[in-house]
Amino acid sequence: MAATQLPWACRSCRTAIVRRYVFQRQKIASRTISTNSRFFQVSEEVSQAIAERRPVVALESTIYTHGFPYPDNLALASRLESLVRINGGVPATIAILDGVARVGLGADELVRLVSSPGALKISRRDFGFALGQTNPDGKRWNGGTTISGTMILAHLAGIRIFATGGLGGVHRGAEQTMDVSADLTELGRTPVTVISSGCKSFLDLPKTLEYLETQGVGVAAFADGRTGPIDMPGFYTRESGVRAPKVIQDEAEAARIIHSHLSLGLTSGLHFANPIPEEFSLPLPKMEAAITQALQEARAAGAKGAAETPFVLNKIKEITGSTSVAANRALVEANVIRGTKIAVELQKLEADQIVNRSPPGARIVNHNSAPIEKNPSKIDIPAPGQHQVSNTKPSHNANIFVAGSLAVDLSCDYIPQSQNQTHTPTQRTSNPSIIRQSLGGVGHNVARAATLVGANVRLCSAVGDDLSGKAAMDALAANGISDAGIHILPARTGSRTAQYVAVNDANKDLVLAMADMSILEQTASRSGQPSAIDEAFDSSWYPQMQESRPSHLVVDANWSSNTLARWLSAASLINAHVTFEPVSDAKSTRIFNLPPTTPLSIFPNALIHLATPNASEITALYQAARNSSALEREDWWLTIDAFGLPSSGSRTKLALATSPALVDQGIPQQCLQLLPFLPSICAKLGPAGVLVTQLLAANDPRLQSAVHGPHILSRNPAEIPEGVDAATVVGGVYMRLFPATEVVPKGEIVSVNGIGDTFAGTLVTALAAAKARGVNAGVEDFIDIAQQAAVLSLKSDQAVSPQLAKLKLY
Structure with missing residues (x-):
């Protein structure tokens, strides 16, 4: 791993960080082999108890396999587990069963263990042989763990x-x-x-x-x-x-x-x-x-x-x-x-x-890992272009900037000519349809939704010097959105105004979409010559960000990775809250391919504060994180450890917090893995609702709130050393599934093209309005209103329903 992937610190600290990194990687490698393989398993009951911080007591098994004969050993085992439960704890009998190190045994597994002849006696030295070899009958070994062996497995599971x-x-x-x-x-x-x-x-x-x-x-x-x-x-x-x-x-x-x-x-x-x-x-x-x-x-x-x-x-x-x-x-x-x-x-x-807990001060030390530390210096990000942060007052009061695509949309709704025809258009031929033209693009739709619900928005995008571009500029004025952030790229650059064509079936469900967003994806030439987008950023968008200093920035994934990095850097320099709208499976992955000069940072220095993906985009983001080795970084490991969740997972707890179906899809698990990079995730799940997953800082009041208590997935209860800001350390994880506010019958669905953008624009506006009023609120407070806005767009023939104006948030 390159040094640039380590947590950023002042140059004088980096040598020490690299040395610590080598030690931590050795520790992490050891833990990974033990806990993320077929050789180690924690029972569902024990996993959930550990995740909920309930009292868990480890019990050894050589007393059964080598201390008492069968069935006396079975009676003793049952008696000891009962005593733990009677006195308020959860028993975790530890043993080797069928060649697997087990923490927590079910009743049938306990019978198999204590009645098996030739069980091994397992200490530290014996694990490799017991798990890696078979017995003379060709079967996996069973074994009772000694005090030494039991301690090792108990510690791996998080039992004290x-x-x-x-x-x-x-x-x-x-x-x-x-x-x-x-x-x-x-x-x-x-x-x-x-x-x-x-x-x-x-x-x-x-x-x-x-x-x-x-x-x-x-x-x-x-x-x-x-x-x-x-x-x-x-x-x-x-x-x-x-x-x-x-x-x-x-x-x-x-x-x-x-x-x-x-x-x-x-x-x-x-x-x-x-x-x-x-x-x-x-x-x-x-x-x-x-x-x-x-x-x-x-x-x-x-x-x-x-x-x-x-x-x-x-x-x-x-x-x-x-x-x-x-x-x-x-x-x-x-x-x-x-x-x-x-x-x-x-x-x-x-x-x-x-x-x-007394008012903050410190880092949280996870009992199963090294301490999480905040580096003393801010993220070392070079300012885009040559512009310096301006101290002049802003000339306008746009409190939300939206950086993303502005496109001309064509919506093609298939119309069957008879009841005998299918609801899906036929390939390789012409199909009857109703074709509507409108102004769209993810960035535009988000800005439009935010404007309708009361925000003062600056849309930053680009159009070509062509007919579509001129039409887009005229339509903006009609929608009440300022064109001050729209840069017209000259024809000599070969830039085309973005266009999006959606083909929907008879139920208005998307069948196929074609998008030309290349205008925003331009990058510098091989010779280092800046692209037209680079020049627009330096001459127009970055100075506007400095001058206006918006509280919130929404950036969509239509930009190239290099330009995305520049937007994130600019927002970091003015401490703006950043929302990332992934756009699509393929484009969402760009945040894990940022240039080395601006790596995607981790809590508490995360460059992105909120992400609004759908279910498939969550999976794409997770796969991109894995493929880029982001899930092998030292700081990622330390943050995940501080969540306080068992390394073996917590399926039951996740299913209770969300639903068994979502757990089967892996959505909650993938959200947890992404949290260090995206500390707040609102996964849009259609009729299933919205899954909110958030990383909470140690001083977050929700950790102490009875109202939010049922949705706290885990806490990290270790003390905070004096002198460290509690806002910079992990306090716990919040997870909550919000049901859909309204399930719209298929016959009432008019367009699905802008509902996700409507949701994001409304949510960010609500957050910005709360901040402007000095109200301490989180995304969970505004999910319902954002869903209501999305339903309005679902029933509208426009990507963003004009009816959003009824939901004024300012």
Whole structure:
């Protein structure tokens, strides 16, 4: 990736950005392999819970595959998941099933896991083999994940709390054997909090605590009603003879510790030891005797490494009888209850932070990614031509500029000659029709709609020095639109006035359209000679933008990519709100092919603030973003991470916010992917309505509004460091499907040619009017009025209905 694609900063900062970029790309590559492949899957329930920031508790699976026989293991698994639900959480049992790393198992999947013979025991080192190889029968492996393996998958899914039985540790005699559990090193590098009953009794507890300290892992024990010095629990026993490094009084205090730890972006985990319930605690001397005997028998049997722990546990069970089995169940259940209560308290902390957030200041740190930072300098965009920003007062008060096509439109409506004929014109022959001529073009239609609803508009476009051009200029005056922004290109340039021919069927649905918009697509010659459009921009349009300083600019995609870049740059220099009207599938993609000097920037420096595509244009934009590698940029990844959505997706949540049919089409998903570049998208979906998807800044009041709450798809609840503007960082995502205000029967449809342009012109006018009045309003406040305007045009024989004048917004 070229350096020009990195977030813009002052030149003195760019070396540091490039260095950080290399590190981030390594991190991103790792995450992509893990979460965007067939090897990793998060269940629908868990995905939705994570997206909604509900308390989720990870549960390991080796306790089922290697700790208890079938069907006892199934009963325990069901019991533990029930305990999580009863205490207000969502359980996420983690395992390998059919060669896939799974976070969250359904009931039938749980049965398959715990009843499968030969299940593997999966730690960090084992994932590649378990997922990449088959068993001797040629089938994919099933496996239970250890604490280490469970932590890895929990973190990938975005889960912070993990409740289990006993922690691995440093084995007795490790000075000779070097036998140290992978659980300890995993705690040193994975930010998940593990709640257990301490390390298993047959391990070396003092050495384990020393090792965890070296790994930078915070360790504490719950007081659980005790006072004075508190021991670390010894798994089967409440006391171990080894003092706890720190003591925690209750779940709320534990949640505050986790919240503080994660807010710093630390990459190590925490271990909270929860003592076994008192009535199940075994006497320490009795357990020590049983452990000594079990270890001696393990050495005699040659049980080493991964085989030692299950061997010793089985021997302890034989020696102590049913008492250790009952104790094991009790301590696991107590840990799951404690872990769920901590997750609930942590969720309360994060929710309170959103509601009671003090006035801004800062960036939001996503717990699963690097911080999102605002570069200190503005976007470094060279000013078009040689013009400088003028400080003189504007000579007119046009508050909306529209930069786009002005065309002569021909609408050909097919008229069947008999009821036996089809509703579609016949190819390769002449067809009877009604042909209407009117003034059109996307830019003109948007400007016309905005003018009718009360805006003072300046249309910036070009016509040729030909008959069509003269007719267009005359028609403009009749429509009440100023011609001050219309540049007549001389005949010597070979420029033709734009024309658009639409062929509609008997139902007035578009069958075929032909457009000649080449007049706006001119670019500089190979020798560097400026085009006629370049000269018009420098001599006419750019000075008008500087002089008038409109609050809003609407730009359509009929321009070349180079000219689009110049319009976006000009708007950025005067801080104008930019709306992008894609025009068509093919032309919409031009924004992802801007010249290197003006790359399409990302929130908070996005050059485009609002886009109004239809469904097919959304897909075209998404494909163009992928093909241009825009979805591989470092700043795109960081922004997407800050949304707070699970990497595996959130199909159920998206379906609830929109509709299952739209999710099947991929429309909401594609809108989310485009949000960093287009922070507000109004997808026009015809009879299905309008889908609004918006990236919200951290200080956006909608994040705290009960009215908008149902439409907040996700929030990023991390703290904002002091000194950073909250308006420059991601706060969440808003998604709402507005139903059509009126579904017009086919018999009442007169023309479909200008309804999208009418919608855009009305919407932008409403936004500009609100800003002029000092009203804090978003696009969602004006979708209905924009749809009403579109319906009027749908019923009109003109591209933009004159009836819009009844909807005065100024």
